[in-house]
């Protein structure tokens with residue numbers, strides 16, 4: 001006989017695997033740059049976690065106080081290592097919000113919950129040129145994508161970062177040119193260099209693809225440019241607002257991931 005908590009009960013069977021909550025523990029933390037901290041999460045619950053593409057992401061639930069309702073935030077899987085069942089997540093330390101605050105002081109043994117993985121970047125063999133861009137929240141995804149690209153692909157990348165010291169070394173087999181765009185004291189989500197660089201970039205032919213993620217209003221501007229001014233086909237564009245200035249737990253209803 002099954003009770004309602006039985007793993008084979010109807011209620012359990014209806015939860016799709018990517019929505020199931022898995023408990024994971026902080027194994028270690030590593031400072032990456034002044035505004036980014038890597039948290040390595042480990043758990044046997046991550047065994048057979050279906051990470052198949054670069055830039056897949058998870059919903060991460062950090063501990064809350066007793067009366068607070070847990071609310072997940074999206075974070076990119078920067079690396080996944082199958083045999084020790086580990087994943088690295090690179091957190092932007094933006095100084096506000098439960099996840100950024102948690103990451104700032106996370107230590108080995110701390111526990112989080114994870115649901116996913118979702119979405120990710122599909123490498124289309126017909127694409128010969130990739131224009132990719134984003135702010136520091138998109139840098140883990142951009143890093144994972146660049147590392148996975150094959151040789152022979154031409155890539156132009158624009159990455160907005162808080163300051164020069166937040167630039168990272170990223171290896172790729174593709175022919176990549178990265179331009180780092182430091183804000184140097186300007187508030188996140190207010191600089192226009194990134195959107196201007198994206199909108200001025202050359203797309204050599206119909207085998208070009210664009211991937212972009214940043215603050216929501218910046219993404220809106222860039223999305224409109226490629227959709228309306230350049231009339232790029234929808235299937236060549238991936239655009240997502242990763243966060244929105246002044247809004248907690250933002251979800252981009254027009255976003256592609």
Ligand SMILES: Cc1cc2nc3c(=O)[nH]c(=O)nc-3n(C[C@H](O)[C@H](O)[C@H](O)COP(=O)(O)OP(=O)(O)OC[C@H]3O[C@@H](n4cnc5c(N)ncnc54)[C@H](O)[C@@H]3O)c2cc1C
Pocket residue numbers: 057073074075076077089090091092093094096097098099100101136137138140141188240241242243244245246247248249250257
């Ligand atoms: C698919 C996807 C993948 C993502 N991957 C990553 C990732 O790998 N690493 C990462 O750091 N972020 C990533 N993000 C962005 C992250 O989910 C948001 O920044 C989220 O708001 C952080 O949650 P929080 O609890 O820190 O802040 P919230 O509680 O959501 O927000 C609190 C306040 O902080 C502001 N805020 C939120 N993010 C920022 C920011 N970056 N800079 C300045 N102010 C901010 C909000 O406007 C709000 O006023 C990703 C988002 C998506 C959709």
